[in-house]
Amino acid sequence: MVALHATQAEPAAVELTDVVKRFHAITAVDGVSIRVEHGTVVTWLGPSGCGKTTTLRLLAGLEQPTSGRVLVWGVDPARVSARERSTSMIFQEYALFPHLNVEDNVAFGLKVRGVGREQRHRRARELLDLLGLGGFERRMPRELSGGQRQRVAMARSLILEPKVLLLDEPLGALDAQVRRQLVDELRSLQRRLGLTFIYVTHDQAEAMALSDRVVVMNRGRVVQDGPPDVVYRHPRTSFVARFLGDCNIVDGVIRSIEGATAYVELGGFGTVCPEANGHCAVLGEPAPVKVALRPEDLRVVPEKDGRARALVLDHTFLGSEIRYQLDVSGLRVQAMTDHDVVHEARTWVGLQWRDEQLSIVEDDLPDVSATI
Amino acid sequence: MRRITPRVSLGSGLLAFLGLYLGFVYIPMVMVAVSAFNHNRLSALPWRGFTLEWFANIPVEPGLLDALRNSLLVGIAVAFTATTLGSLAAYGLRRREFRGQGAILAFLASPIAVPWVLLGLGFLLFFNAVGVPPGLLAVWIAHTTFAAPLAFMIIRPSVNALAANLEEAASDLGASSRQTLMDVILPLLAPALAAAVLLTFTLSLDEFIMAWFVCSFDYTLPVRIWSSLKQGVSPSISAISLIMLCFSMGTLVVALAVYRRRTV
Amino acid sequence: MRRERRFGVGTWVAFLPLLGWQVVFYAVPFGVLALASFWQLEGNRLIPAWTLDNYARVFSKSFYFDAWIESLWLTIALVATVSVIGYAVAYTIVFCVPPRWQPVVLLAMVAPFWTNYLIRAYGWSMVLGGAGPVNSVLQALGLISQPMQLLYTPLATRIGLTHFLSVVMALFVYARMVSIDRRLLEAAADLGASRWQAFREVVLPLTVTALKTALAVVIVWGFADYVTPAVLGGQNPRVFAQLVVDSIQRNANWTLGASFAAMMVLSILFFSALTSRIPAPRSQDLA
Numbered sequence: 001m002v003a004l005h006a007t008q009a010e011p012a013a014v015e016l017t018d019v020v021k022r023f024h025a026i027t028a029v030d031g032v033s034i035r036v037e038h039g040t041v042v043t044w045l046g047p048s049g050c051g052k053t054t055t056l057r058l059l060a061g062l063e064q065p066t067s068g069r070v071l072v073w074g075v076d077p078a079r080v081s082a083r084e085r086s087t088s089m090i091f092q093e094y095a096l097f098p099h100l101n102v103e104d105n106v107a108f109g110l111k112v113r114g115v116g117r118e119q120r121h122r123r124a125r126e127l128l129d130l131l132g133l134g135g136f137e138r139r140m141p142r143e144l145s146g147g148q149r150q151r152v153a154m155a156r157s158l159i160l161e162p163k164v165l166l167l168d169e170p171l172g173a174l175d176a177q178v179r180r181q182l183v184d185e186l187r188s189l190q191r192r193l194g195l196t197f198i199y200v201t202h203d204q205a206e207a208m209a210l211s212d213r214v215v216v217m218n219r220g221r222v223v224q225d226g227p228p229d230v231v232y233r234h235p236r237t238s239f240v241a242r243f244l245g246d247c248n249i250v251d252g253v254i255r256s257i258e259g260a261t262a263y264v265e266l267g268g269f270g271t272v273c274p275e276a277n278g279h280c281a282v283l284g285e286p287a288p289v290k291v292a293l294r295p296e297d298l299r300v301v302p303e304k305d306g307r308a309r310a311l312v313l314d315h316t317f318l319g320s321e322i323r324y325q326l327d328v329s330g331l332r333v334q335a336m337t338d339h340d341v342v343h344e345a346r347t348w349v350g351l352q353w354r355d356e357q358l359s360i361v362e363d364d365l366p367d368v369s370a371t372i
Numbered sequence: 373m374r375r376i377t378p379r380v381s382l383g384s385g386l387l388a389f390l391g392l393y394l395g396f397v398y399i400p401m402v403m404v405a406v407s408a409f410n411h412n413r414l415s416a417l418p419w420r421g422f423t424l425e426w427f428a429n430i431p432v433e434p435g436l437l438d439a440l441r442n443s444l445l446v447g448i449a450v451a452f453t454a455t456t457l458g459s460l461a462a463y464g465l466r467r468r469e470f471r472g473q474g475a476i477l478a479f480l481a482s483p484i485a486v487p488w489v490l491l492g493l494g495f496l497l498f499f500n501a502v503g504v505p506p507g508l509l510a511v512w513i514a515h516t517t518f519a520a521p522l523a524f525m526i527i528r529p530s531v532n533a534l535a536a537n538l539e540e541a542a543s544d545l546g547a548s549s550r551q552t553l554m555d556v557i558l559p560l561l562a563p564a565l566a567a568a569v570l571l572t573f574t575l576s577l578d579e580f581i582m583a584w585f586v587c588s589f590d591y592t593l594p595v596r597i598w599s600s601l602k603q604g605v606s607p608s609i610s611a612i613s614l615i616m617l618c619f620s621m622g623t624l625v626v627a628l629a630v631y632r633r634r635t636v
Numbered sequence: 637m638r639r640e641r642r643f644g645v646g647t648w649v650a651f652l653p654l655l656g657w658q659v660v661f662y663a664v665p666f667g668v669l670a671l672a673s674f675w676q677l678e679g680n681r682l683i684p685a686w687t688l689d690n691y692a693r694v695f696s697k698s699f700y701f702d703a704w705i706e707s708l709w710l711t712i713a714l715v716a717t718v719s720v721i722g723y724a725v726a727y728t729i730v731f732c733v734p735p736r737w738q739p740v741v742l743l744a745m746v747a748p749f750w751t752n753y754l755i756r757a758y759g760w761s762m763v764l765g766g767a768g769p770v771n772s773v774l775q776a777l778g779l780i781s782q783p784m785q786l787l788y789t790p791l792a793t794r795i796g797l798t799h800f801l802s803v804v805m806a807l808f809v810y811a812r813m814v815s816i817d818r819r820l821l822e823a824a825a826d827l828g829a830s831r832w833q834a835f836r837e838v839v840l841p842l843t844v845t846a847l848k849t850a851l852a853v854v855i856v857w858g859f860a861d862y863v864t865p866a867v868l869g870g871q872n873p874r875v876f877a878q879l880v881v882d883s884i885q886r887n888a889n890w891t892l893g894a895s896f897a898a899m900m901v902l903s904i905l906f907f908s909a910l911t912s913r914i915p916a917p918r919s920q921d922l923a
Contacts, residue, residue, distance in 0.1 A: 397803065
C-alpha cells in the first residue's frame with residue numbers, strides 16, 4: 001500500500017520494497033512494501049497463512065525474496081552471515097536447546113562467536129537477572145513453564161545486542177493470564193532497551209496492547225497499516241474490521257458526498273460518515289457501501305431517546321457488559337452496553353451512536369451479508 | 373476396575389503362570405551357566421563342584437581366541453558402517469516427504485523380516501558371482517546389510533523429533549553449520565546413536581548363519597561354537613557362551629539405559 | 637504457515653549411501669537368488685543357462701516332500717502353541733501386573749533373546765539331553781525309569797522355537813492389548829459380560845491385527861529357521877530349512893539350494909496370505 005517516507009539520513013531499521021515470495025505454486029508474500037523506523041514496535045497481524053511469518057523469516061535472512069528488496073539497517077540479511085546481521089529471532093515455541101541448561105542456552109550465541117567462558121557466562125547471568133530469572137541458571141528447558149521459557153529465549157537473543165528483535169508468535173502457547181503479563185513485560189523491556197520489535201501474531205489483543213503500529217496482512221498483502229486505535233476504530237475493509245474484534249457491518253447506500261463526508265442511508269434511516277476512508281473518491285453516488293460500527297460504540301437507550309428504533313431479539317449477560325442482538329429495520333446488529341438497565345427481548349429500544357465512529361469499509365470477504 | 377481385571381484367584385494363578393513362564397524363558401541360559409562352572413567334563417549335570425577351569429581353558433581351545441578376535445573386528449566395523457549409513461539416511465530424510473516414500477521405506481526395513489538362511493544364501497551366490505572372496509570382508513558386508521536398516525530405524529525417530537526450529541535458531545544465533553552439528557545436533561542425537569552402535573555391534577557378534585555361509589575359514593565366534601557343538605557338549609563352549617551371553621545382555625541393558633536418556 | 641518441504645540435493649547425498657548399499661547388497665543378491673534357481677551350475681560357477689531342472693528335482697524326491705511336510709507340521713504346531721501361550725502371557729502382564737512393573741517384566745522376558753540363538757539352542761540341548769534336568773526331574777518323580785529321548789526329536793525343535801516365538805507373540809499382543817481403552821471393558825462389564833466374554837468379544841477382536849503380524853513372524857521362522865532344528869531336531873526327520881542349507885554346505889549344489897529357497901519363500905508367502913485372511917473384527921449382520 002502506501003509507503004511512509006521518512007526524511008532522516010539514517011537507514012530505516014527495516015525496509016521492504018515490493019517484496020514477493022513464492023514457494024513453488026504458493027505466493028506467500030505478494031508485493032509488500034513497508035518501512036519501519038528504529039525503536040518502534042510493529043506487529044504483523046493476520047490469520048494463519050497470511051504471509052506474516054514468511055515476511056519475518058525474510059527479515060531474518062532465513063529466506064530470500066523471489067523479487068523485491070529486503071533491507072535491515074541498510075543491509076540485505078540474506079546476503080550476510082548471521083553474525084553480521086542486526087536481527088535476532090525468537091522462534092515459535094522458542095526452540096530452546098533441550099540438552100543445554102538455561103545458562104548455556106543463553107550463552108550459546110556468545111559461545112559460537114568465540115567469547116571466553118568466564119565472560120559469556122557472566123553476561124548470561126546478568127541477562128537472566130534482568131529478565132527475572134536469576135537462580136534458574138542450572139535448570140533444563142523441560143523444567144520451565146511457558147513464560148519462563150519465553151524469557152530464556154529473549155535472554156538468548158538479547159545477549160547478542162541485536163538492533164532488531166524478530167518475534168514469531170512468542171506468546172502463542174501460553175494461557176491468557178500469563179500472556180497478558182508477558183505483553184506488559186515485553187512492552188516495558190522494549191521501552192527500556194530502545195530496540196525495534198517486529199512482532200508476528202494472529203491475536204489482535206496482543207497486537208493492539210503491544211504495538212506502536214499494526215500491519216494487518218491477508219493473503220500475502222498488506223491490507224491496512226497504522227496505529228492500533230486507528231486500525232481498530234477505522235478499519236478499511238470488512239476483513240480488518242472483523243479480524244480485530246466483533247464488528248457490525250451493514251449494507252447501506254451512499255446518497256451524497258460533500259468533501260470527505262458521506263451521507264449514507266442504512267435501512268430506512270440516514271447517517272453521516274465523516275471519515276469516509278478515502279472511499280469517496282472512488283465511489284460514484286448513489287452507490288452501495290458497507291458501513292462498520294463496533295458494538296461497544298452502539299449504545300442502547302430508551303426508545304424515545306434514540307436516533308433509530310430497534311427491537312431487542314436477545315441479550316447475553318457477559319459480566320461487565322450486556323450484549324444485545326437487535327433488529328433495526330431488518331438489519332441485525334449487536335450492541336454492547338453496561339448493565340444499568342436490562343432490556344428484555346421483544347421490547348423496543350432506541351440506538352445512539354456517534355458519527356465519527358462509523359467507517360465505510362471495502363468488502364473483501366466472500367460473505368459479508370450481516371453482522372456476526 | 374474390579375470387574376475388568378481377573379478375580380483374585382485367577383489373577384494369582386496367572387501370575388504364578390507368568391513366573392513359571394519366565395523360568396521357562398531362562399532355563400537354557402541357566403543351564404549354560406551351570407555347565408560353565410561345573411567340574412563335569414561330559415555333561416551339564418550332575419553337579420560335581422565349582423570350577424573355573426573351563427574359563428581358563430578358553431585361550432587353549434584351538435581357534436577360539438582367533439574367532440573371538442574376528443568377531444570383534446567385524447562387529448566394530450559393522451557398528452561403524454551400519455550406524456553411519458543409517459544416521460546419514462535418517463538425517464537426510466528428516467521430516468521430508470517424497471513420492472514413493474512408503475515403498476522405499478518398506479524396502480529399507482525389509483531385511484529385518486527376511487529369513488537369515490535366505491539372506492545367507494543370497495550373499496553366497498552373489499559374492500561368488502561378483503568375485504568377493506569368502507571371509508571376514510564378506511561377513512562385514514552381509515552384516516552391514518542387515519544392520520544398517522536397524523540403525524536407520526533406531527535413529528530416525530530421534531532425528532525427526534529434532535524441532536526444525538533448533539537448527540534455524542542455532543544458525544540465527546550465529547552458529548556455522550559445523551558448530552550447529554557439533555553443539556546442537558550431535559549432542560541431541562547422541563543417545564540414539566549410541567544405542568544404534570551398541571545394538572548393531574551385538575547383532576553382528578551374535579549372528580551365526582549368514583556368517584557361516586560366507587566366512588569360509590575365517591571363523592567368527594558363533595561359527596566356531598557351531599563346529600564345537602557338532603561334537604557334543606563341551607564345557608569350554610559353555611564358558612565362552614556364558615561370557616557372550618552376559619556381554620550381549622549387558623549391552624542391551626546399557627543401550628536401553630542410554631536410549632532412555634534422550635531428550636528428543 | 638506450513639513451509640514446503642523441499643527435497644533437494646543435500647537430502648539425496650545423505651540418503652544415497654544407505655539406499656545404494658541396500659540395492660547393491662540386498663536387492664541384487666535376492667534377484668540373483670531368484671534367478672539362480674533357474675540357472676545351472678558348472679563346476680563351481682554359476683552360469684546363466686536357463687533350465688527348470690532344479691525345480692524338477694525339488695519335486696522329484698519324496699524325501700524332499702517329506703521335509704516340506706515336516707516344516708508344515710512344525711509351523712502349524714508353533715502357530716497353535718505360540719498363540720495360546722503368547723496371549724496368556726500378554727494378558728497376564730497387561731491385567732495382572734502393576735503398570736510400574738510391566739516394563740521390568742518385559743525387559744526380563746526379552747533380555748535372554750538378545751543373544752546368540754546358537755547358544756540358546758545349545759542351552760536347550762543340555763536341558764533336554766539324557767542327563768539334563770528334565771530327565772532328572774522326571775526320573776526323580778518316578779514317572780520314568782530311564783532317560784527319555786527328548787533331544788533330536790521334533791518335540792525338541794518345537795520346544796526350542798516356542799521358547800523364542802512365544803516371547804515375540806507376547807510382545808506384539810502386549811503392545812496392542814495394553815493400549816485398549818479400559819472403558820471399553822468397563823462398558824462391557826456394565827452391560828453384563830463376564831470377564832471371559834469380555835475377553836472374547838472385546839480384547840480378542842481388538843488384538844487380532846497384532847496376532848496376525850506375529851503369526852507372519854512365526855510362519856517365517858517355522859519354515860526358515862535352520863539352527864534350532866539342526867541342533868535340537870536331529871537329522872530324522874529333517875525340516876525344509878535343513879534341506880536348503882545342506883544342499884549348499886554339503887553338496888555345494890547352489891542352484892538346487894536356490895530352488896529350495898524359492899519354494900521356501902513361496903510357502904511362507906502362501907501361509908502368510910492365509911493368516912492375513914483371518915477376519916478383522918466386524919459386527920455380524922443381525923438377521
